[in-house]
Amino acid sequence: MSDTPHAPPATGSDAAPLRLYLIDASAYIFRAYHALPPLTRKSDGLPVGAVQGYCNMLWKLLKDMKGADGPTHLAAIFDHSEKTFRNTLYDQYKANRSAPPEDLVPQFPLVREATAAFGVHCVELPGYEADDLIATYACKARDMGGEAVIVSSDKDLMQLIGRGVIMYDPMKDRRLGEDAVMEKFGVTPDKMVDLQALIGDSVDNVPGAPGIGPKTAAQLLDEYGDLDTLLARAGEIKQPKRRETLINFADQIRLSRELVRLTCDAPAPEAIADFAVRDPDPATLSAFLEQMEFRSLARRVGDGKHPDHDGPALAPRPVYMSAPVVTPRYGATAAPAEPVEAQGFDHAAYVCVQTEADLDAWIAKATAAGVIGFDTETDALSATHAGLCGVSLAIGPNEACYIPLTHEHTPMAGAGGLDFGDAPDTREPLAQIDKATALAKLKPLLEDPGVLKVLQNAKYDLAVMARRGIRVHPVEDTMLISYVLEGGLHSHGMDELARLHLGHEPIPFKTVAGTGKAQKSFKHVELDPATRYAAEDADVTLRLYRILRPRLAAEGLLTVYETLERPLPSVLAEMETAGIRIDPERLRRLSHEFGLRMVELEQTAHEQAGRPFNLGSPKQLGEILFGELNLPGGKKTASGQWATDAAILDELGRNPAVDHPLPATLLEWRQLAKLKGTYTDALSAAADPDTHRIHTSYQMAATTTGRLSSSDPNLQNIPVRNDIGRQIRQAFVPSPGNLLISADYSQIELRLLAHIGDIPELKRAFKAGLDIHAATASEMFGVPVEGMPAETRRRAKAINFGIVYGISAFGLANQLNIDQSEAGAYIKTYFERFPGIRAYMDATRAEVRAAGYVSTLFGRKIHIPAIHSKSGAERQFGERAAINAPIQGAAADIIRRAMIRMPGALEAAGLSQVKMLLQVHDELVFETPEADAEAAMTVIRQVMETADEPAVKLSVPLVVDARAATNWDEAH
Incomplete structure (x- = not known):
């Protein structure tokens, strides 16, 4: 960068300090091209889709820049040609770049x-x-004592960030400073050149150091x-x-550094003073928009000075926005002119x-599709543990294929359906590519950073x-896009999603593989039906992406998806693959002990009932409890049987009018x-017999609030507060x-309630590190924290957590086993002491009623x-859910953010052997070498x-x- 001595602070118009905005226009063009479907001018068929998208984006930027911190000077910087001084340094620089799409060139x-x-x-x-011109002007503005704002999210420009230079990502409406670079790449901006020299860039064909990625590069530079x-x-x-x-490729790495380093000494074609911000000439702008036949945009822009503020400036088509668009490869195959939701499915077209x-x-x-x-x-x-039968690809509606890898003939059956056993199978092997060969060919495509892979439940x-051995990247997930857009409205x-957005009913799995005892493995499905089923999945997924992805930006949810959802599948996949180890012998002993105790309890129950009965039969339990023993509180279900769920038994056990030991038994x-069926027996059966590790599966879109759920087996519901649960852990x-x-x-969640509800009393207690439940009890009941009775604290704790839900x-009366009137008085006192909580609840109710x-x-x-x-009870349930959702949802968001950052942070600290294994609500579980624990x-x-x-x-x-x-128990 330039070492020009500091000049006195430059000024813009009206003596305002210089603030130069530099638009990375080349990136804008490609982003606009991929953000809208193909569009032609009606009068002569001229392609104008990229021009329209660019105008929308530019107008929105100009509108958003109005204000005190807007630019005093503004310029749009373009690439002039493909050949630059870098091609002299390295003739293969950007050699992989394909020519721009034909319909983009005239635009x-x-x-x-x-x-x-x-x-x-x-x-x-x-x-x-x-980028070199942007660097040159940014350095000039900085050295003149002003500020440069680079309108781009391109990582290649992040090396410029520092004193007097920041970046602004208009798509995310976010300013990027040194902290943002550190957060994303693990290095400060002044080390970005060195980092890029190590990792290279496949898009620009910068070779770098083979096998060294961003995390390793950051770790090495830090060391x-x-x-x-x-x-x-x-x-x-x-x-x-x-x-x-590093030894063998040192010269290549040094060459890469020269290729990625931006120059601040390019000849400046114009002076910064010429870039003073000015309103567009109304006549010129109106004539251009009329010439392009952009009449809708012309109405929004008005006279160019006072644009209409209604509606989004741009309704984009799908584009991979998390990386800078510096190449036309994404979407180089234009989306069909006909909307994807209007096109039928032609299974015969699949290959x-x-x-x-x-x-x-x-x-x-x-x-080529990108x-x-x-x-x-x-x-x-x-x-x-699944075997891979094949993979499918889709590049457009009805342009999809299935690549079978390990399909086999359905096993032959003899008379009566019995297998022939060792009888030779004389059928010709199925025609398919050798799996190792096919995967070797697919690996470069699936790992190519220039090709976006769209998956459902990635x-x-x-x-x-x-x-x-294939790290599929980069990835978009239609399930998670839908979850961000419509979480709580339907499943994903x-x-x-195909029924909702495409009006299409996908081929059911049972139609190709059968059901029940007759169901066969997918590897035994014949290739024709397998192709129709598998290729349709990829086709549907790509169509859903093209419909749903643009809504993220239009509805202001792009940041939610990019920061909370999109990075998480790869993290969870690694956790699931790692699994957590169990001690099978300990579980077997526990299961045996539980079984013996159950036999004892069964005998006791028979004695208490006065006759034998099946403890697992709700019908027999109801007859014993309410028919023969005549215990109070019996309720019949819709089928006419006595209700005997856990709540009924618990109520019987706590009812002072019930003097009988059977409900407790x-x-x-x-x-x-x-516990025996769900955990001690099931966990032993679920563990890998060779490694004794359990591999749970996390569902990312199963709850409305963003909390993860766990299944096969569920490791999130193991009791933690009783002795039996601790033994299992x-x-x-x-x-x-x-x-x-x-x-x-x-x-x-209580901390979030204190913040969201702006509750001064709770804030003070948390900042002081006090026992929050004792502090609450002291505030409510006027009891000193010192020497407080345990029962008083317990009641405050129940109210604290109950209020959140x-x-x-x-409900509080049942939980504390007190009169409802007493419980009501507690709640009233709570709101009197903490009025901010009542205000938060009232505001949330109003918000959800208005917005849904x-x-x-x-x-x-x-x-x-x-x-x-229409049901009053359901509306009340909705209000309670709405009160809790921002709190529980924020807690879920926070732990997701932590999980996403954790692998990189551990690796950067030289702790790559530490593995994240489990997420259980607000808890993360890791496995670490003993020496690395602290x-x-x-x-x-x-x-x-x-x-x-x-x-x-x-x-x-x-x-x-x-x-x-x-x-796990001792660590908890």
Whole structure:
């Protein structure tokens, strides 16, 4: 960068300090091209889709820049040509770039006309890239004492961020400073050149250091300071492969540094003074928009000075927005002019790829398309153990294929349906490509950063392919896009989304594989029906993406998706693949002990009832309790049987009018039966017989609030507060030489209530590190914290947590076993002492009634359809759900943010052997080498306790309790 001495602060118009905005126009053009469907001018058929998108984006930017911190000077910087001084340094620079789409080429000069019509200077220079001009002008503005704002999200420009230079991402409406670079890449902006030199860039064909990715590069630069020192001391690196790469490719890495380094000394075609902000000339702008036949935009823009503020400036078509659009590869195959939802499904058009030549052709088409649908077909539901039957690709509506890999003939059956056993199968093998060969060919496509892979429930497919050495990237997930847009309104499985958005009923699995005992593995499905089923999945997924993805930006939910959802599938896939180890012998002993105790309880129950009966039969229980013993409180179900659920038995056990031991005996028996069946027996059966590790599956879109759920097996509902639950957790153990770490947020929902409701009393207690329940009790009942009776604190605790969930006087009375009137008085006193909570609840009720949804601190929308129910009881339920949802949802968002950041933070700290294994509500469980435990807990706490930042800065501290031990119970 320039070392020009500081000049006196420059001034813009009206003596305002210089604030120069530099628009990365080349990136804008490609983003606009991919953000709208093909459009032609009606009068002559001229392609103008990119021009219209660019105008919309530019107008919105100009409108949003109005204000005190807007620009005094403004310019749009363009690329002039493909060849620059970098091609002299390295003739393969950008050699992989394909030619721009044919319909985009004639739009380039029109975009420049559009820029001028909006009153913005166009700047370009032969032999230099737009990024070099941006760097040059940014440095000049900085050295003049002003500020440069680069309108782009391109990582190549992040090296410029620093004193007097920031970036602004208009799509996310976010300013990017040094913290944002550190958060994303793990280095400060001044090290971005060195980092990019190491990692290279496949889009620009910058070679870099083979095998070194961003995380490793950041770690190396943190350890050695800069690239020159790293290369000079490469022989000290302990990892052999890394050491050899840095030694053998040192010259290539240095060349890469020169290719990615931006120059601040390019000849400036115009002076900054010429870029003074000015309103567009109304006549010029109106004439241009009329010439382009952009009449809708002309109406919104008005005279160019006072644009209409109604509605979004741009309704984009799908585009992969999380990376800078510096290449036309994404979406190079134009989307069909006919809306995808209007096109029928032609299963006969799907292709079964059975030869290497056909596979090569499909890979080439997929690479050119830039955005593809992708799906896997397996022979089991568990991603960690499933066999891969084949994969499917889609590049457009009805342009999809299935690539079978391990299909087999259906086993032959003899008379009566019996297998022939060892009888030889004389049928010809199925025609399919060798699996290893096919995967080797698919790997570059699936890992190509220039090709976006669109999946439905990506986590499953990522885990399946990772087990085969393929890291599918970059990825979009239609299930999660739908979840962000319409969480709480419906489920987000592919079939339901196809019905909702495409009016299409996908082929049911049972029609190709059968049902019940006759169901066969997918690998035994004949290739024709397998192709129709599998290719349709990829086709549907890509169509859903093209419909749903644009809504994220239009509805203000893009940041929610990009920060809370999209990065998480790969993290969860790694956790599921890692699994957690159990001690099978301990579980067997527990199961045996539970069984013996259940036999004892069964005998006791028979004695208490006066006769034998089946403890597992609700019908017989009802007859004993309410028919023969005549216990009070009996209620019959719609079928006419007595209700005997846990709530009924618990009520009988707590009712002072019921002087009978049978309900308590039944409750204990039921609890043991559930624990034995659900955990001690099921966990042993679920563990891998070789590794003794359990691989649960996380559902990301199953709850309305963003909380994850766990299944097969469910590890989130193991009791934690009773002795039996703790015994089960003691069976979760680390591998030899390791420890388990449990890191748990302390009272996160109450902390969020204090922040969201702006409750001064709770804030003070949390900031002072007080016992919040004792502090609440003291505030409510006027009792000193010192020497407070345990029962008083317990009641305050019940109210604290109950209020978060909208508890009623009836519910609190049942929980505390007190009169409803007394419970009502407690709640009334609580609201009197903490009026901010009542205000929060009233405001939330009003919000959900008006909008039908509530939002978390991080922007997640949680729809509450019950709020509009005709049933008063359902509306009340909706109000209670709405009160809790912003709190529980924010807690879920925070732990998601922590999980997404955790792998990178651990690796950056040199703790790559520490693995995140489980997420259980507000708790994360890790496995770590014993020697790394203390360092790991420090990093884990730091990541979790700052997970709200920088998006939100809570007014109360987040506190994480972390402990390392030899089993999960001791660590908790």
